[in-house]
Amino acid sequence: MTIHLHSIKKYVFYPLIRARVCRVWIPKQNGQAINFNCLFVDREGGAIQGSAKSRDAAHFSSIITEGEYYEVKNFYTFENRYINAVVGHEAVIDLKSDTKVTRLNSPPLSIPRYYFNFTDFAHILNKEKGSRLLTDALGRLKAIQPIEKILVLGQTLEDKREFILENIRGDELRITLWGDIARSFDDASLAEQDSPLIVAFAGFRVSEFRGSANLIGTAASVWYFNPDIPELLAYKHYYAQMAVDLQQLPPSSGAVLSLQTQMNENRRTIREILCMDPYEHKNERFTCKAFIVDYDLFKGWWCQSCPDCNKPLSGLPNNLRCTEHDYPTSAPVPWFRLNCIVSDGQDVTNFLLSGKTAEYFFNASAHHLVFDKQFTDPFTVPPQLIEKLNKTKIFQLRFGAYKSVLARCEIYVCNIFDDISIEASINPPSPIKNIDTTASITSAGSSRTFTPPTPNVADPLNVDQSEIQTPASQQQTSPQKDTSHDSCRRQSKRALTFNDVDPQDSTQLHHPKPLNTDSSKEPLYKDDDTPTPQLSKKQHLSVSSSDKKTN
Numbered sequence: 001m002t003i004h005l006h007s008i009k010k011y012v013f014y015p016l017i018r019a020r021v022c023r024v025w026i027p028k029q030n031g032q033a034i035n036f037n038c039l040f041v042d043r044e045g046g047a048i049q050g051s052a053k054s055r056d057a058a059h060f061s062s063i064i065t066e067g068e069y070y071e072v073k074n075f076y077t078f079e080n081r082y083i084n085a086v087v088g089h090e091a092v093i094d095l096k097s098d099t100k101v102t103r104l105n106s107p108p109l110s111i112p113r114y115y116f117n118f119t120d121f122a123h124i125l126n127k128e129k130g131s132r133l134l135t136d137a138l139g140r141l142k143a144i145q146p147i148e149k150i151l152v153l154g155q156t157l158e159d160k161r162e163f164i165l166e167n168i169r170g171d172e173l174r175i176t177l178w179g180d181i182a183r184s185f186d187d188a189s190l191a192e193q194d195s196p197l198i199v200a201f202a203g204f205r206v207s208e209f210r211g212s213a214n215l216i217g218t219a220a221s222v223w224y225f226n227p228d229i230p231e232l233l234a235y236k237h238y239y240a241q242m243a244v245d246l247q248q249l250p251p252s253s254g255a256v257l258s259l260q261t262q263m264n265e266n267r268r269t270i271r272e273i274l275c276m277d278p279y280e281h282k283n284e285r286f287t288c289k290a291f292i293v294d295y296d297l298f299k300g301w302w303c304q305s306c307p308d309c310n311k312p313l314s315g316l317p318n319n320l321r322c323t324e325h326d327y328p329t330s331a332p333v334p335w336f337r338l339n340c341i342v343s344d345g346q347d348v349t350n351f352l353l354s355g356k357t358a359e360y361f362f363n364a365s366a367h368h369l370v371f372d373k374q375f376t377d378p379f380t381v382p383p384q385l386i387e388k389l390n391k392t393k394i395f396q397l398r399f400g401a402y403k404s405v406l407a408r409c410e411i412y413v414c415n416i417f418d419d420i421s422i423e424a425s426i427n428p429p430s431p432i433k434n435i436d437t438t439a440s441i442t443s444a445g446s447s448r449t450f451t452p453p454t455p456n457v458a459d460p461l462n463v464d465q466s467e468i469q470t471p472a473s474q475q476q477t478s479p480q481k482d483t484s485h486d487s488c489r490r491q492s493k494r495a496l497t498f499n500d501v502d503p504q505d506s507t508q509l510h511h512p513k514p515l516n517t518d519s520s521k522e523p524l525y526k527d528d529d530t531p532t533p534q535l536s537k538k539q540h541l542s543v544s545s546s547d548k549k550t551n
Helices: 054-063 121-128 179-183 230-239 259-263 270-274 355-362 366-372 420-425 472-476 483-495 545-550
Strands: 013-025 035-041 047-053 069-079 091-094 100-103 135-144 148-152 156-166 172-178 198-209 212-225 286-296 302-305 333-343 348-354 393-403 408-418
Touching: 013 212, 035 054, 047 054, 054 100, 121 135, 121 172, 121 198, 121 212, 135 172, 135 230, 156 179, 156 198, 172 179, 172 198, 179 212, 198 230, 259 393, 259 408, 270 286, 270 348, 302 366, 333 355, 333 366, 348 355, 348 393, 355 408
Parallel strands: 047 091, 172 212, 348 408
Antiparallel strands: 013 035, 013 069, 035 047, 069 091, 069 100, 135 156, 135 198, 148 156, 156 172, 198 212, 286 333, 286 393, 302 333, 333 348, 393 408
C-alpha cells in the first residue's frame, strides 16, 4: 500500500511510495558531486527530500529525471537536520544502492510539475531571516552582473555574480551566487528565452545587505526561466504592454583586479602605512614592498581555532570557546596566526598573517606542521617559516577591526606576491644564510634597536665535552663592557634615523646585506623537517652579541 508523504516519520523503514520528482539538485565542490538530492511530491501535496551519498550519486542521477513519476521501494528515513532545508518535513528518504526506483507512466494531473513556496518581497527579510528553511522567490529578471572574482575575508578568491529581481509592484530583490553555483549559471540560455524573462529562484538563504533583503545561493539553489505555473500569468499580463530590457550591473567594489594591478595598487612605504588613519582607510587595500625579518612569537605561530569558522578559540585549555559558535562540538583545528616583523629597509612594523593566506605563502597547512611534522610547540618555528625570512615580497594589506586589548588596529595580510622585478635582475637570496646579523632596525614607535634574528632551528652539535679547552686568556679575563657592540648599535641607530628632507619612494627597497658565511659550518636546519629543540616562551630567536663572540 502506498504511503502518503506527510505520514512518513524519521528512522522508519517503508516498503513503497509513489511520487513525482519536482526538483533535482546535485551539490558540487570544485566540480565534483558531493551527493544527489531530489524533491518528491505526491497527490496530497506532501513533499519530502530524497538524498543519496556521493558513491551512489551517479547511479541515481542516471535513473531519476526531474518532472517524472516514480515508484520507490524499500527505503529507510533519517532525521532532516540539514542547515539548509528545502522543505519543512521532519524526515529525509535515504536513497541507497539497494533502494529500487522505477519510472511509472505519465504523472497524475493532480501533482504539479513544479513545487515552490514563494515569499513576497516585502516579507522576506522579516519572515525568513535566520530560518533554516530555504526561501523561493519569483520576479522579472531586471539586471544581471557578469561573473567576477572576489577576495573573501582577505584569504580566498571566489567566483560571484548577482541578479536583480523585480516584482509587479516595482520592488527589487538582490540575488547572489557564489562558487560552483555561480559558475553553473548559463548565460547562453538567457538569449533563448522570451521577453519579459520571469525567473523562479528556489532554495536560497535570506541575508541582509544594506538594510534590504538579499538571497544567497546554497548547495540546494536552482532556478527556472518562465516556469509553467499560475503565478507566471500575472507577470506576463503586466509586462505585455511594457518594453523591458535586461540591464547589466557594474562590477563590485571588491572585485579582484588583474595581478599586475593588484601588485601596484596603492603602493605605500611602512612609514606611510603607520601614518594612515585606520578608520579613514578601513575599506581600502594597499600594497607594500618589504621583507620579513623575524616573527613575533608572543602568542606563537599557530592557534587552536573553531572547527566551524576557524576563528581563534579563547579561554582555558580545557574550556575553549568560540565567539560565534560557543563551545565547539569537535576537536579544535590548528590554524596559522602569527605576527610578522616586517621591514622595508627604512622602518619596521608588524603584519598579521593568518589562515589560507599563510598556507599559500608557506606552502603547508598548520594542521600538517602540527600533526604530521610534530611542531606542536607554537613557539618553535618550523623550517617552512624560516626560509621565508629576508626575501623581498609585495604584501597586499588592509586594516583590521579595532582591538581594545591592544588599543590599535592590526594590519592584515590579504595576499603576498613575488617581486618580479627583483627576481628578473638578481638571484634571490638563499634562505637564512643571507640574514645580515650586523644590521639593526629601528622598531616603529620606538628608538630601540634590535638585530635581525638567526632562528634557533639548528640541530645540536655532537661534541665531546672532555675535548673542550677554555683559553687561558678567557679564564683570567674579567667581564668588561662591550664598547665595540655599543658603537655598532649607535651607528645602526644613526643610519635608520628619518630624514624628513629626502622623500620616501615606496617603489624603492633596500635589501639586506648578505652574511659572509663559512661553508664549513653545519647547516642551520635539515631538509627532513625534524622538529627543533623546544624553545621556552621567553626565549627569542635572535642570537645575542655575547653568543656571537663566544662562537
